Amino acid sequence: MSILDYILGSRKKTANVAKDRLKLILAHEREEGGPDYLPALQEELLTVIAKYIPVDKNNIKVSMERKGDFEVLELNILFPDQH
Amino acid sequence: MSILDYILGSRKKTANVAKDRLKLILAHEREEGGPDYLPALQEELLTVIAKYIPVDKNNIKVSMERKGDFEVLELNILFPDQH
Known part of the structure; x- marks a missing residue:
């Protein structure tokens, strides 16, 4: 499954109102003690x-x-209404 | 399934050598014409x-x-060897 399908699939069903939103995910795999x-x-x-x-x-x-x-x-950013 | 489990699960099996790596994912849901x-x-x-x-x-x-x-x-960043 691609990351896009994962994100689309995990969107809350209540997110039906089309709003501008941005999700930022940072995954960091650290070497021991890094x-x-x-x-x-x-x-x-x-x-x-x-x-x-x-x-x-x-x-x-x-x-x-x-x-x-x-x-x-994971940062989920909802944009303020522009109109 | 959490995002962490998704990323861990989708890591290539060849990624066995512990290296510092960073994955940045930006998911943007745009309003029409945004x-x-x-x-x-x-x-x-x-x-x-x-x-x-x-x-x-x-x-x-x-x-x-x-x-x-x-x-x-999706940005996958492999760090250069530090040692």
Whole structure:
């Protein structure tokens, strides 16, 4: 299954109202004892995204998962209504 | 299935050698006729990532998928050997 099919499939059924939304996923597979970039990277990436779209901190859902040397950061950004 | 399980499951079996790698996924659900951010966003996000890790353009695999108003950009970044 492709990443696009996975994301489309996992969209909540309530997401029927067509809204502009952006999902950013960072998956980092670290070597033993390697530095943890994700927290700092998350802030900087959001700053870049905010240059393209009005990002409201209340409309960002952040989730982090870890399994062994693998960590996944997921940012779900809902754009404010433009009309 | 969580995004972490999806990514772990879709890792190529050859990825057995523990290497630092980062996967960035941008999924954008656009309203009809909304602007296309992803190409420009991709370059800027890479510039931010390059501040944290040495990014070699030859070690980045970029893939883009589109289905209707949905597009997914996937960047797979393999870090150069640090030792």
